[in-house]
Amino acid sequence: MPELPEVEVVREGLARYVAGRTIRAADVLHPRAVRRHPGGPVDFARLLAGAVVEQVRRRGKYLWLPLSTGSVLVGHLGMSGQLLVQPASAADGRHLRVRLHFRDDGPQLRFVDQRTFGGLAVAPATGPGGLPAELAHIAPDPLDPELDDTAFAAALRRRRTNVKRALLDQTLISGVGNIYADEALWRARLHYARPTETLPRPSAIRLLAALREVMTAALAVGGTSFDALYVNVNGESGYFERGLEVYGRAGRPCRRCGTPIRRDPFMNRSSYTCPACQPLPRRAHW
C-alpha cells in the first residue's frame, strides 16, 4: 500500500502535467475502476467531459482534483493503482482501466491498476474547503499545515490502544502506513506496543516530528519503492528503501546501537524494532 510520500510524489506530477488542462473525454475500460462512482461509467465520463482540472490536492492517501464544474475527481491508488501521464501514442498495456483525453491533445492521464483495488470517482465538493464528503472524515496528515501538534498529542493519548495502531488509524492522522510508522517509532525510540495513554506529551510530539522527518526525507528521493508498482506519473520509482533504518531489516544490526533488528507479526503484517533502542514497555497494549 503506498503511503503519504508515494502519493505526494504522484500529486506533484499531476500538478505539473495535468492542472489547468481541459478534459475532452474519459474512457472507462474496466467498470470496477469506477465502482465508487454511484452513477456508473457513463455518468462518470459525462461529468468529466469539458471540465478544467483546477488543482491537484491530497488528503492522506487520496488524491482529489477540484474541477471547474464544482465537482471533484477523487482518486485512490489502493494496493497497486498507478496514475500515469503518457502520450496518446503510448501502448495501452494490459491493466489500463481509465483514460482521460485532454482538449489540447497533449499527454493523457491513465489509471492503470493490476488488481483494481483502487479507483476513480467524480463527487460533489460539499465538505470543508471543497473537500468531497467521502474524504471529510480523514484526518490531516503529518505534512499538512492544518495538523496541530498539541491537539495531535492530546488525541493520541485519548486512544485506548497501542501507539502503532493509533498511527495507522486514518481518523487520528492520515497517510501513515506500516513502513513509515516503524521508521518514525525507531527515530522516536518508542515501542509499537506502548499504550497511548502512557505516552507523555513530549514523546507524542517527538513522534510526530519523527514522522515529518522520515516522510520529508522519503519525498525528497521520490518515495519508497518496496513494491515495483509505486511509481511517479512518468513510471519511475523512488529509492528511499536505501534510507530505511528498521523496516525490512530483520536480523541486521541497528544503525544506532548494533543490536539485531527484530521482526514481530503485527495486524497481518510485521513490525520492526530495535530491542535495545525501543524496549518493550512494562505495560504493553497488544
Ligand SMILES: [Zn+2]
Ligand atoms: Zn538500536
